[in-house]
Amino acid sequence: MTKMKIAFNWASSCGGCEIAILELGTKLVDLANKVDIVFWPAALDYKYSDLEAMADNSIDVAFENGAIQNSEDEHIAKLLRAKSKLLVAFGACAYLGGIPSLANTTNRDGIFASSYKETPTTVNPEKTFPQTKVQVREGELTLPEFYNTVKTLDQTVDVDYYVPGCPPVGEQVSKVINQFVDGPLPPKGAVLGASDKSLCHECKRIRTDGKITKIVRTYQTISDPQKCLLEQGVICMGPATRGGCGSICLDANAPCRGCYGPLPKAIDQGGKMLSALSSIFDAQSEEDIQKLVDSVPDPLGTFYRFSLGRSLLRRTKP
Amino acid sequence: MIAAIEVEKRFEPKIVGFLCRWCSYAGADLAGTSRIKYPPNINAIRVNCSGRVDPTLVLKALASGADGVFIAGCHPGDCHYTNGNIKTLRRFKLLQKMLDQFGIERERVRLEWVSASEGERYARVVKGMTEDVRSLGPLNWKRTVEAVA
Amino acid sequence: MQEMQSYLYFPGCSLRTVAKDFDRSAKACARALGFELKEMQGQLCCGAVMSNVDDNLMTKAGPNRILARAQQEDHTLVTLCAGCYNVLKRTGLHAKLASSSQQVINAFNEESFNGGVDVLHFLEILRDRVGFDAVGKAVKVPLKGLRVGAYYGCLLLRPFGEMKFDDPNRPSILENLLVRLGCTPIDYPARTDCCGSYLGVSSTGNIQPLSGSIIRSARSCGASLLAVSCPLCKYNLESSQLQNGKGPPPGEFLPVVYFTQLLGLALGLHPEELELDPRQMQAIREAPTPMVQG
């Protein structure tokens, strides 16, 4: 029997998802008995030409992580799609846009300006900015074109399955890969390696139906590890975020940031969290309500930290 | 000079309205029975209480092409469900703050208190909001997103 | 010393002609109270009460221009003549409504006036900005025992819904000022009756029953002087006392002065500066305890 052919690739991402796979450690060896890894530039020396050389649909499952932020991401995504029977959006960036999609609060010029001009650590007297083409003595050098709006993988190519997480946690990763090897597979479009209920369902902290009297940021408080963080005024995305991660952040007494993405029936993760949070504000008068609202820092960045790319509005108005 | 008075073909905004059944929808009906005229740009969805209006639905409306969203409920203290309108206010205020970040003008998303006896006020508010949104021009969010792809 | 507080001021036609005394005395009082009435640029006729009709927008063009120009200079405009006050204040309110007719007026005037200037009466400045108590403190020559009947007429008070100046039936702002000046205000029923307005010019015959009854009512209640804030009222109240041009014996004549003239006397200004004529001064001196020099 021929072994299943799988591929890993990364687009615009931090590489954390690659580490998540490496974290499988010895499991990778067992995995190697079941599957052939035919393409994995981050770990082994593969060239795009190798991928181009492959026949269409010759890869059984391709795991693509990272958001689509430039022409290279897009090109490879399309290539990978063509070469694979199944394409999996792996990790928060490919699935939801992830942290990179927070770039959608500005655009290329804004990003270039801050990265190559404004940041205090930048030394760039010649005001050099990335160019798609530049002539040098040796000939023409090119760079991929940087996009104004970050897209998710499925806003670029057709995607079969999604695996959330920033990054997806280890045991979920092996579970998912094994699921592809042994089946059975859920219908197309399903989210794998995560629970259908929110993090609150697996959260061990105690929640009385307490209301929010104040909002505090993590550095402003040492929160009680037994109690629900929301009730302590710490914005925890748990209620609006899929579980399945094992609530590792909460065990570290840090609030959930929402990397596992929206719940199956939620129209929009950020909107839902905004509604849930404000609903339990302990304020009746307009003034008191305003006070609490003012104390919520950066609602957009808080509620859409990982999902702006896949949200209803997707980006800010330029 | 006369030309200055005449108004040429104008942009007609599409506004999604959420009216609470007990006060604002009744107020809108009263405007009708009193034959008070107002612009046709708001189409109303009747909800039992403005508290039913999930901010997500406001985002959904804007994302799907609405130029504005209008939410109306009972005056504070008069809510048929004790204080559903206060919960609406909490959500609305935070939503407003976030919409600022998205660059969506405040005139486009409004929360108003209109009682069952305020048909005249309903007409006035609708007129005001329609004019405000008209002068802002189309939102057309889909295009906004594609334009900067 | 710091610059003197000044208010933008619209005198109107009467105060340029028949009511110079009103204009002059008011300016003098203002200076004495430490502020200045600064005349606005580009004055026009306010259109008198004709501008208050709603069925002929053309009549509103004038007052709208005045306010539009005033708006360039300041956001409040002070008037003295009750007529100008009534017209301009209501014009401003009408403009605030931004009705379609206002758009037409603006288009015609080629201005965009939106009611951005508050029209105040001099009395309101004294009451709300300076403060009657402060005025009282500034009094040098209390007009002790001077029995004054305040006469309001209609234009200051009506229509109440728009003017919101004072209780239209039982006003008190003039009395409150007069008390501070040491006078004894006389309450008499005809304080707010109609003086006859323009009939005084067109058909003088009709003035007798109107202004005449006001004079009678005031005198019967013991007033030795009437204080007004409207040139037309003053004209009617005086002419109603003159039989065919000649005046009656001085004793019977009930002099009519502008409240600003009494204010001026109390502040120690000279009668001539206030353009008080001998007959008026006589009446003032003959009051129970005259304490006025000059």
Next chain:
Amino acid sequence: MKRVGVFVCHCGLNIAGNVNIKEVVDKAGKQQDVVFAIDHKYLCSEPGQALIKDSIRQHNLDAIVVAACSPAMHEPTFKTIAQLSGLNRYNCEIANIREQSSWVHDDVGEATAKAHITVRQSIRKVRLNEPLQPITVPVTRKVLVIGGGIAGIRAALDVANGGYQVYLVEKSGTIGGRMAQLSETFPTLDCSTCILGPLMVEVYRHPNIKLLRLSKVEDVKGYIGNFKVRVRQEPAYVDEAKCNACGECAKACPAQVPNEFDFGLTWRKAIYTPFAQAVPPAYVLDAKNCLGLLPQACGECKKACDKFGTSCMDLDAWPRIHDLEVGAIIASTGYELYDATKLTEYGYGIFPDVMTSLEFERMLSASGPTTGEIKRPSDGQTPREIVFIQCAGQREPETALPYCSKICCMYTARHAMMFRHKVPDGQAYVFYMDIRAGGKGYEEFVKRCQEEKGLLYLRGRVAKVYEENGKLIVKGVDTLSGKTVQINADLVVLAVGMIPSSESHELASKLKASLDANGFFSEAHPKLRPLESPTAGIFLAGAGQSPKDIPETVAQASGAASKVLGLLSSPTLEREPTVAQVVGELCSGCGICLSLCPYDALSLNAEKIAEVSEALCEGCGTCIASCPSGALTLRNLTDEQMVAMIEAIVE
């Protein structure tokens, strides 16, 4: 996939006059799942309903949209016809193309376009409606009546006679209300207390009526059929049962208080009985004016009561809280008079001889301050010249009340007539704007007065009233002769307008019953449901709903009572099933929703899953908006349906 039928109503020309019906029908017909679309002149008519019924059968529709007037009007009608035609009544949706289209937009094109979108919305919604069964809840077969005036008395008696327990809450020390203050009633000149008295006694004796005087509704919870009401009753310091109204306590009381029953024209003691026929027939200690209860300063009343009376007093009594469970509430809170001192042109409050019509009423009354003689408050002289001013502060939107109080023409005529009877040589003048004497025998009555000798009706308003050497000078205009008139009067009576009782606003928000622009209780529909508030289970009677006279008040009270009897006639009651619902497999038990429910209808079960108690849920939907996982949904107004409607509007 459903088979949807669309029915568009012309409503005569109400809709057809400003909406292109054909276009609306055609466009509706092209919508997805719509298999049939038709219009009719009057869908609510019998033939109209028959059309709907037949079409449902013929085209075997399983959902319908009726594009007509507001759902507030005929939603029940059309849902019922759908049901009778074999559909589930919740597969019927109303598209409001009258109140919110044809009536409010000038341009036919605009109105038509909006009507089309409105219909499209309803189609998208009904496609996703699920069939539902009404929820049955038990009914508490007891009734609360708030306000013990003639309206409250009549309503309480009718319900009690129907065999149900009634709690009658009255804020003052006795029932009777305004009617008890009246001398006679128009147009028959019946003695008011003579016809009211027996009813008051009947209330007191009725086994099914519990009278709570000195009481106030503090809190109202629950819903139609199952209200929970908290009533606070101030102590009377007198045991109603024991007191025999001997009056020794009042004799002993040293504290003199102006008697509000006579509008301060007479004095009473701090312990008193408001008037002879007061019910309950027991004295009341008014703690505000008592020389002191805590600590006891005087106690003369109790001493006297123990010595001569029935020793029925307890000066250490405390307020009592009554927690009542009732199925229906009748609000009969009555009226007060507009503050006449605001009408400065008439000088009320400045001149002692300018009085309100109710004060004059007390003066006419045999039990009143002057035992029925007409005297000037200032000097006790009998007035010869008297002026009645109708519409005082009424029909004056700019400065006072915009509306007409309806009864003033009648009682003023009565007052003028009584004056003529009591002062035969007197002269009465009535200033009126126009006479509104609609009612059985009313016009005839006014005519009689107008023809009385020495009684002159002047059509016009009074400009001002002032005092000049002992006389009240009334300056007005007679618009018939076009002359200004001046009357030197001895007494002036102002027909001041009726305003809702000062408590009604507070009460309304407790009852969640809406008020109109003038502060009167709004009715569910001015024509079709004039006896009920829009809030289910709250019924209305008397002048608290709008100015009205005694016959009308009594009629409305009996009407409200019969509505209540209808409601209580069955032990159970059907409630709308459009309530919240939890999809268990989606709920994570985050508990966000729990604290939001105003009815405590939400709880977490053993598996940490939220549960809705359908009997308690009112379907407001605030929990749904807050649910971060979309596990909560509102029956037939799901997020899916909301989105469908939003898209129907913006597409």
